[in-house]
Amino acid sequence: MKKQSIEHTHLLILSLLAGEDMYGYQMITELARRSQNVFSMKEGTLYPVLHGLEKQGYVEAYQQAAESGRMRKYYRITRSGRGCLAEEKQSWEVYEGAVNAVLRFSAGLA
Amino acid sequence: MKKQSIEHTHLLILSLLAGEDMYGYQMITELARRSQNVFSMKEGTLYPVLHGLEKQGYVEAYQQAAESGRMRKYYRITRSGRGCLAEEKQSWEVYEGAVNAVLRFSAGLA
């Protein structure tokens, strides 16, 4: 009925990369795991965003072979990416606080 | 740079109306006030959403004159609107928890 959207995609991706370098597919599975399946980001969302982050200099890509021999494209967060993450985190907290303030207000009246 | 979007518009509007009947313009100012200016919903966002909520039967509109004599269009939340609000609230909590879980995870590693 209503889509469960991820509008803070940048925040989530940068947050994942702040912990360790990851490749695209891994980000999708990790995000699902860490959110207990609340988030199921699609490839069609992730890859364009990832390329955008790279163009902005927030992440850097490098190729590396898995043990299987298969090539994977890993992403690493940059210094400026960490700055962006800090900002996004802050703005998430502001947003979260604002929603909860509105909810509490009505609850208080009910 | 990046828009501070309100994607949980339904939740916020229904939440306002759960406290008291309101007219459109009032919702905008109240939302700003209660969120300490984090939210500044635009008319172009509000009115279409309001009409949609009405069509879905979640709110009902009625005309009423202000003391000034001016006509205003008030909205009242319906029974099914309260049901919708409860669902939206729940899904906001799930979403909020999931974002924070992802953030905490990375913070724990840093």
Add this chain to the structure above:
DNA sequence: TGACATACATAGAATATCTATGTATACTAT
């Protein structure tokens, strides 16, 4: 009476995310 805030409304642009699709590799079970 002119400026400004209030009040409702819609069209069109911009943005974000999803669906669908394509390609290719590695693993697993028959």
Add this chain to the structure above:
DNA sequence: ATAGTATACATAGATATTCTATGTATGTCA
């Protein structure tokens, strides 16, 4: 060996959401 499935990256086009811009009209105050 080979068919099916999971992995892995990618893009085009559709859909959804919100904003910008604009229009109309009323009430208030200097």
